[in-house]
Amino acid sequence: xxxxxxxxxxxxxxxxxxxxxxxxxxxxxxxxxxxxxxxxxxxxxxxxxxxxxxxxxxxxxxxxxxxxxxxxxxxxxxxxxxxxxxxxxxxxxxxxxxxxxxxxxxxxxxxxxxxxxxxxxxxxxxxxxxxxxxxxxxxxxxxxxxxxxxxxxxxxxxxxxxxxxxxxxxxxxxxxxxxxxxxxxxxxxxxxxxxxxxxxxxxxxxxxxxxxxxxxxxxxxxxxxxxxxxxxxxxxxxxxxxxxxxxxxxxxxxxxxxxxxxxxxxxxxxxxxxxxxxxxxxxxxxxxxxxxxxxxxxxxxxxxxxxxxxxxxxxxxxxxxxxxxxxxxxxxxxxxxxxxxxxxxxxxxxxxxxxxxxxxxxxxxxxxxxxxxxxxxxxxxxxxxxxxxxxxxxxxxxxxxxxxxxxxxxxxxxxxxxxxxxxxxxxxxxxxxxxxxxxxxxxxxxxxxxxxxxxxxxxxxxxxxxxxxxxxxxxxxxxxxxxxxxxxxxxxxxxxxxxxxxxxxxxxxx
Amino acid sequence: xxxxxxxxxxxxxxxxxxxxxxxxxxxxxxxxxxxxxxxxxxxxxxxxxxxxxxxxxxxxxxxxxxxxxxxxxxxxxxxxxxxxxxxxxxxxxxxxxxxxxxxxxxxxxxxxxxxxxxxxxxxxxxxxxxxxxxxxxxxxxxxxxxxxxxxxxxxxxxxxxxxxxxxxxxxxxxxxxxxxxxxxxxxxxxxxxxxxxxxxxxxxxxxxxxxxxxxxxxxxxxxxxxxxxxxxxxxxxxxxxxxxxxxxxxxxxxxxxxxxxxxxxxxxxxxxxxxxxxxxxxxxxxxxxxxxxxxxxxxxxxxxxxxxxx
Numbered sequence: 001x002x003x004x005x006x007x008x009x010x011x012x013x014x015x016x017x018x019x020x021x022x023x024x025x026x027x028x029x030x031x032x033x034x035x036x037x038x039x040x041x042x043x044x045x046x047x048x049x050x051x052x053x054x055x056x057x058x059x060x061x062x063x064x065x066x067x068x069x070x071x072x073x074x075x076x077x078x079x080x081x082x083x084x085x086x087x088x089x090x091x092x093x094x095x096x097x098x099x100x101x102x103x104x105x106x107x108x109x110x111x112x113x114x115x116x117x118x119x120x121x122x123x124x125x126x127x128x129x130x131x132x133x134x135x136x137x138x139x140x141x142x143x144x145x146x147x148x149x150x151x152x153x154x155x156x157x158x159x160x161x162x163x164x165x166x167x168x169x170x171x172x173x174x175x176x177x178x179x180x181x182x183x184x185x186x187x188x189x190x191x192x193x194x195x196x197x198x199x200x201x202x203x204x205x206x207x208x209x210x211x212x213x214x215x216x217x218x219x220x221x222x223x224x225x226x227x228x229x230x231x232x233x234x235x236x237x238x239x240x241x242x243x244x245x246x247x248x249x250x251x252x253x254x255x256x257x258x259x260x261x262x263x264x265x266x267x268x269x270x271x272x273x274x275x276x277x278x279x280x281x282x283x284x285x286x287x288x289x290x291x292x293x294x295x296x297x298x299x300x301x302x303x304x305x306x307x308x309x310x311x312x313x314x315x316x317x318x319x320x321x322x323x324x325x326x327x328x329x330x331x332x333x334x335x336x337x338x339x340x341x342x343x344x345x346x347x348x349x350x351x352x353x354x355x356x357x358x359x360x361x362x363x364x365x366x367x368x369x370x371x372x373x374x375x376x377x378x379x380x381x382x383x384x385x386x387x388x389x390x391x392x393x394x395x396x397x398x399x400x401x402x403x404x405x406x407x408x409x410x411x412x413x414x415x416x417x418x419x420x421x422x423x424x425x426x427x428x429x430x431x432x433x434x435x436x437x438x439x440x441x442x443x444x445x446x447x448x449x450x451x452x453x454x455x456x457x458x459x460x461x462x463x464x465x466x467x468x469x470x471x472x473x474x475x476x477x478x479x480x481x482x483x484x485x486x487x488x489x490x491x492x493x494x495x496x497x498x499x500x501x502x503x504x505x506x507x508x509x510x
Numbered sequence: 511x512x513x514x515x516x517x518x519x520x521x522x523x524x525x526x527x528x529x530x531x532x533x534x535x536x537x538x539x540x541x542x543x544x545x546x547x548x549x550x551x552x553x554x555x556x557x558x559x560x561x562x563x564x565x566x567x568x569x570x571x572x573x574x575x576x577x578x579x580x581x582x583x584x585x586x587x588x589x590x591x592x593x594x595x596x597x598x599x600x601x602x603x604x605x606x607x608x609x610x611x612x613x614x615x616x617x618x619x620x621x622x623x624x625x626x627x628x629x630x631x632x633x634x635x636x637x638x639x640x641x642x643x644x645x646x647x648x649x650x651x652x653x654x655x656x657x658x659x660x661x662x663x664x665x666x667x668x669x670x671x672x673x674x675x676x677x678x679x680x681x682x683x684x685x686x687x688x689x690x691x692x693x694x695x696x697x698x699x700x701x702x703x704x705x706x707x708x709x710x711x712x713x714x715x716x717x718x719x720x721x722x723x724x725x726x727x728x729x730x731x732x733x734x735x736x737x738x739x740x741x742x743x744x745x746x747x748x749x750x751x752x753x754x755x756x757x758x759x760x761x762x763x764x765x766x767x768x769x770x771x772x773x774x775x776x777x778x779x780x781x782x783x784x785x786x787x788x789x790x791x792x793x794x795x796x797x798x799x800x801x802x803x804x805x806x807x808x809x810x811x812x813x814x815x816x817x818x819x820x
Contacts (some may be wrong), residue, residue: 232763393546
């Protein structure tokens, strides 16, 4: 017994000693995701993480740059006909898929038709809804989409049945990745990183693709760890096993006030809107005066300063800065007196009771409790209802909550993405606030079809003005994310769009 | 003994069937919508409807249940709604990790727990006994996530002896195994101390000591052997619960086991994955119970006789 116990202790000590001095791999980029991605299949890319993976493995005809701009991808350049119906893409030469196959024009047609094919069961068919012949193909009545054509080996044409200004942005989305499917059903791309190993809920490991047509990654490998909890992520970052980390909101002041780390924090204004949706189909929020009162009653800037550590910009409307020029001034400043008067004018001088729904996260509770307290001060008694995301989302789409706290992130960098999917009467009535406005619908349609930049901004402002007057939401803020990177990491800065980053130019200095 | 094993296996079948039926009904009557989690925020109704049809969610509950049971009987747990991967394939990838973690936790909990309990018992009333009682009480009371975070902060960050989180070798296993096994270790220490104190009062211990056997032989040969039998129930129950997933430990240490797999599926209403993991967990408990019964029968002739005549 005595001897075996000694051996056991020696074994434990040797493990600990061997553990000492574990060094991070200097040729590997170490990142993390807070959860496992859904898939590597672009057809299933509805979540941010799958979109980010697709950017590593595949390429698109066009891709997002650091900001809202579109850059050449597998297409060297492109032309759009004056009527906005025809998009002609001139393709790059000598591009290889990761299995050595040559990239050809027909691969684009096959990739896009795969999304529309009924058997693929893609959730992103709407990307190509406006392409000529797409609905006939989706329904199985024709074998090819007439609007996808290889004009010759180097030119691919997309023909729309009606002009749609944001369409080029659609082609940079993950589901518009160009792939080829092998006979065994494997999906192969041309991207800068090759998948080596995926331990689900564990990590995803990539090796660089030395045949990449653009900048070959400078680091040899890339590892994405799946780390759902914030503190272990911080631990991994501090110990040097993660190279880039999004600074957790609750830890922001610690990092920002640390003179060693603060210079390594980089900020990115996000293309999003955080808001309180107001159910316009029934009292009290069917009355525009009550909606305006709520907007006056909430001190958005105070919540940004106290809860968000200043990492957000107060919103004047649904469209984030950069997509509407110039950004409109805030109409509803914090004015509780005015809020009380508007409530009294609407017949609620004795106050009212409402339910505010949010998803389960306790982080969100810091915001909703602040809102609850501010609304209480003007006589609006708020009951906070928390549910898991699935249940919460279902309740919102069924119009159950009086008020709900949500956010919307851009799928593509265009103002239309903050209008049509949220406020167009048909969608809003069915899924969101039940708000509808004919003039707004008309402006949204004009925004979708207008090619001229000046006219487009004019329509965006007119649509925005209607929404600022009618306030179907309380416009809260557009966030700013703080990212921190290891001091030895060079060549990285955050991007506006989540699937813009290919991590090719990053190096590590030792 | 063979007849006993066969009877226990047959008794396990209705248990598994019952668990599967209850989990199926609960999942289907619980609010929430898997399709909503699949399509994201930006979707059209035609896609949602075709997905519902494709997944068989528009069929009557009874029809869905019959499909489910008949598929399970053929060894087909279906495909995840979210990832389109086979549930069996994902389970195959995750079970070895769960097994590693559960074994690691047990390897820490069982020897240390029992030794500390015995040590406390033979030092009853002394200072060391009191200290061990307090430590074991703290071990039982301390939440797993707190122990896990302390280990990460102290061992992973400050001392940098071991990687804070992750998996891929014994170095990565130590911290999660300690975090997970601490409660079992403390529980075993307290229980084995209590049992050992009872055993030490028995006549056969007095006789053994009177015969002139050394205290060490009496303790470990006569005392510990009798203490082990009741402790097996605790060890088996804990081992079963670790195998069916230690969600907190897995989440904090980024460990790709069955617990996180099940939790993510519940959040997204991924019915095939939920049913697959519940089936796995039920199987684990049934198998462990059978093993415990066999062990009892082997270790205690009175139990064996009782089981045979049942």
